[in-house]
Structures are given as C-alpha cells and as structure tokens.
Amino acid sequence: MIVGFRPGAGFLHRAHPFTPLAITVSVALLAFVLPGTGGPLLLLLAVSLLAVAAGVGGVLAPALVLAIPFWLFLIILHGLLDATPDRAVLIGARITAMLVTFTTAVAVVHPARLVDALLERGLPFSVAYLFAATLQAVPRLRERAREILDAQRCRGLRVRGSLLNRATAVVPLAVPLVLGALTEVDERAMALEARGVGAATSRTPLAPPADHPVERWVRWALLALPAVVLVVRFVG
Amino acid sequence: MAPRLLALIPLAVGINWAMGQFVAATHLPVYLDTVGTVLVAALAGISPALATGVVSQTVLATLGGNVIWLWFLPVQLAVAALAGLAAQRGGFASWRRAVVIGAGVGALAAALSAPIAFFAFGGVTGGGVTVITTVLRALGVPLGPAVVMASVVTDVLDKAVTFTLVRSILIALPGRTAARFPATGRALGRS
Numbered sequence: 188m189i190v191g192f193r194p195g196a197g198f199l200h201r202a203h204p205f206t207p208l209a210i211t212v213s214v215a216l217l218a219f220v221l222p223g224t225g226g227p228l229l230l231l232l233a234v235s236l237l238a239v240a241a242g243v244g245g246v247l248a249p250a251l252v253l254a255i256p257f258w259l260f261l262i263i264l265h266g267l268l269d270a271t272p273d274r275a276v277l278i279g280a281r282i283t284a285m286l287v288t289f290t291t292a293v294a295v296v297h298p299a300r301l302v303d304a305l306l307e308r309g310l311p312f313s314v315a316y317l318f319a320a321t322l323q324a325v326p327r328l329r330e331r332a333r334e335i336l337d338a339q340r341c342r343g344l345r346v347r348g349s350l351l352n353r354a355t356a357v358v359p360l361a362v363p364l365v366l367g368a369l370t371e372v373d374e375r376a377m378a379l380e381a382r383g384v385g386a387a388t389s390r391t392p393l394a395p396p397a398d399h400p401v402e403r404w405v406r407w408a409l410l411a412l413p414a415v416v417l418v419v420r421f422v423g
Numbered sequence: 424m425a426p427r428l429l430a431l432i433p434l435a436v437g438i439n440w441a442m443g444q445f446v447a448a449t450h451l452p453v454y455l456d457t458v459g460t461v462l463v464a465a466l467a468g469i470s471p472a473l474a475t476g477v478v479s480q481t482v483l484a485t486l487g488g489n490v491i492w493l494w495f496l497p498v499q500l501a502v503a504a505l506a507g508l509a510a511q512r513g514g515f516a517s518w519r520r521a522v523v524i525g526a527g528v529g530a531l532a533a534a535l536s537a538p539i540a541f542f543a544f545g546g547v548t549g550g551g552v553t554v555i556t557t558v559l560r561a562l563g564v565p566l567g568p569a570v571v572m573a574s575v576v577t578d579v580l581d582k583a584v585t586f587t588l589v590r591s592i593l594i595a596l597p598g599r600t601a602a603r604f605p606a607t608g609r610a611l612g613r614s
Binding site for chain 2: 191211215219246249250253256257260261263264265268269274275278282285286288289290293313316317318320321322323324325327328329331332333336346347350353354356357358360361362364365366368369370371372373374375376377379380384385
C-alpha cells in the first residue's frame with residue numbers, strides 16, 4: 188500500500204511543512220512518555236481528531252489497516268500468551284497514534300513544498316534531489332520488477348518448491364532489475380551534470396512556504412512538550 | 424556529492440523496495456530490503472551506502488505510511504557501514520566469503536534490531552519476524568529470548584542471501600559498467 192499527499196485546503200495544508208513534521212516527532216515521543224494505558228489512548232484520540240479537523244480524516248482508514256497486523260500480534264503475544272492485555276493496549280495505542288500522525292503528515296505536506304522549505308533553510312540541493320528523485324524512482328522500479336517477474340515466469344521460471352529452489356529463483360529476477368537500473372546511472376549523471384548539480388553555489392527556492400512567527404513558537408512548544416511531561420512525571 | 428552517486432542512490436533505494444515483490448512471489452522468509460544498500464557499498468563505498476540507508480528508510484516509511492520503519496534506521500546504517508568495510512576487504516571475492524560475511528552482518532543487525540523491537544514495541548513489528556516470535560513464545564520461550572532468536576534467524580538468513588545476491592550482481596556487471604565504479608574490483612578481490 189502506498190500512502191501519499193492528498194490535496195486540500197485544511198489548516199495543516201496551509202501550515203509551514205515543518206509544523207506537521209514537528210507534530211509527528213512530538214507524538215512519537217509523547218507516545219512513550221505519557222503515563223499508563225490512558226495516556227497513549229488519549230493521544231490516539233487527539234491525533235485522530237486532528238486528522239479529521241485538518242480535512243484528511245480519510246487517512247484514518249489506511250493508518251488503521253497498517254495497525255491491524257500489530258494489534259493482531261499484540262493480542263496473541265501479550266493478551267493471550269502473556270496474559271497482560273493492558274500492555275497489548277498500551278503498545279497498540281502507541282503504534283496506532285504514531286501511524287495516524289505520520290500518515291496525516293504525509294497527506295498534508297506536498298513533497299515540493301517540503302523541498303522548498305528545506306532549501307530555504309540551507310539544505311544542499313543534492314540532498315533535496317536525492318529524496319525527490321527517490322520518490323519517483325521507487326514506483327518505476329516496482330513496475331519494472333513486476334514486468335521482469337511476468338517475463339521470467341513466461342520463460343518457465345519456477346518460483347515454488349524447496350527453500351533452495353526459491354532462493355535460486357531470485358537471481359534471474361534480481362540481476363536484470365539491477366543491471367537495467369545501473370545502465371540508467373550514466374544517462375542520469377550526465378543530465379545532472381548538464382544542469383549544474385555539481386556547482387558549489389546554493390539555490391534559491393522560487394516560492395518558499397510562508398512561516399509565521401507564532402507557528403515557529405508552536406513548533407518549539409510541540410518539541411518541548413514531551414520533555415515537560417517527562418519532568419512532571421519525574422517530579423510528581 | 425558526485426552526480427554519478429546522485430543518480431545511483433535513488434535507483435538503489437528503488438531496488439530495496441522492488442525486491443519485496445520478488446520475496447512475495449517466492450515466499451522466502453527474508454526481506455531483501457538492503458540489496459540496494461549493500462550494492463552501493465560494494466560499488467561506491469561506505470559514505471554513499473550510509474546515504475542510501477538514510478534515504479531508503481525515510482522514503483520507504485513515507486511511501487508506506489509506516490513510521491515504525493524509521494525506528495530501524497540504525498539497522499540499515501549498520502548494514503551499510505559493515506557492507507562497505509567488507510567490500511573494502513574483498514568481502515565478495517568468493518561465494519563462501521559472501522555467505523559468511525552476510526551471516527555475520529545479519530547477526531550484528533539482529534543485535535541492533537532485537538532491542539528496538541523488544542523495548543519499543545513489545546516484540547511486535549508486524550513483519551514475518553513477529554510470526555517466529557509468536558511461535559517461539561507459544562512453545563514456552565520467554566518473550567525477550569524469543570524476540571532475540573527470531574531476529575537472529577531472520578536477519579542471518581536475510582543478510583546471507585543479500586550478500587550472495589549482490590555477489591551474483593557484481594559478477595554479472597558488464598565491464599563498461601564495472602569500470603565506472605572502481606571499488607567493484609576490490610569488493611570482488613581482484614585488486
């Protein structure tokens with residue numbers, strides 16, 4: 188399953204791209220420092236409401252689908268075998284809260300806006316390019332892998348049988364995929380060189396996302412929140 | 424970063440992801456999600472392999488929407504660094520060497536992934552490794568040792584297959600392509 192950006196005009200879509208990322212980091216930490224089983228469950232409720240309020244309530248379905256295998260094994264391992272259902276709920280709520288927040292961030296932050304925001308903060312163009320080019324390369328190579336699999340099956344490749352047979356079958360699948368990809372490297376390298384990627388000058392983003400001072404404070408507060416909770420718990 | 428590496432790394436990450444389709448088709452109990460990273464280590468060295476590991480884990484977590492993968496970034500980085508060191512010392516010079524080094528890297532990867540899986544997620548990471556953990560737990564093995572044993576079994580097998588596969592690829596490289604990546608000869612013990 189591929190989760191991606193969802194166009195919209197909600198407050199998180201309009202926010203600076205670093206804000207949803209700050210929420211993601213904050214939730215990932217809060218999931219571990221909030222007390223008891225109730226803390227992570229409340230956090231899960233809060234991030235689910237946030238997704239709905241931001242107009243991307245649709246991400247809840249894929250996030251929950253991603254969480255199902257975790258819950259299944261947590262119920263078996265901790266609920267049934269270890270007889271510690273509270274622990275199953277605690278870890279399940281943690282994981283689901285992180286999944287919901289992350290899918291929300293992916294849905295509201297357009298990769299191009301994130302790249303512009305990073306370039307504005309001085310990130311080298313090569314790093315931004317790496318992430319943008321990879322996002323394009325992954326679906327293309329997946330498609331090519333499917334074509335190679337179909338082609339080799341047509342030629343009689345057996346992908347069933349003993350463990351050794353199946354492991355051997357991976358070689359005629361992987362080698363054409365990798366060699367095909369490597370033949371592209373020269374072409375792409377020349378194209379990058381022609382566009383001055385190796386130049387030492389920094390690039391100026393055409394339309395950097397607006398960043399309000401209040402939003403900056405909110406981000407710092409979000410990142411400080413887990414530390415505050417930890418201190419309160421430690422002192423209390 | 425050199426344009427050639429900028430062109431190579433996205434493709435290597437794509438290979439990491441695409442290998443999942445071959446694993447699904449063959450029903451092998453491995454991930455093969457570090458083939459691209461190990462290949463970059465053999466072709467270009469440690470630093471590009473580390474960059475591949477970071478980009479791979481970040482992008483795959485983003486595309487899959489599965490933030491849990493980000494927690495295992497240290498494992499990708501360790502595999503990248505160890506594969507780079509192995510390649511510098513001719514780690515892909517023979518089939519036996521590739522299998523043994525791959526298994527060793529797998530054991531070290533398990534030493535990193537098991538504590539993350541146990542302490543952060545109670546031994547549940549949603550993958551095939553959790554199935555093995557559950558079976559071991561059902562047989563009466565305590566949770567901690569079950570997580571460690573499951574991680575060792577899957578990671579050792581996975582990395583041994585990965586390193587063998589990368590050796591197959593390095594051997595099959597056309598001379599013209601291999602010449603573009605001088606480190607290849609050293610990885611195969613030819614220089």
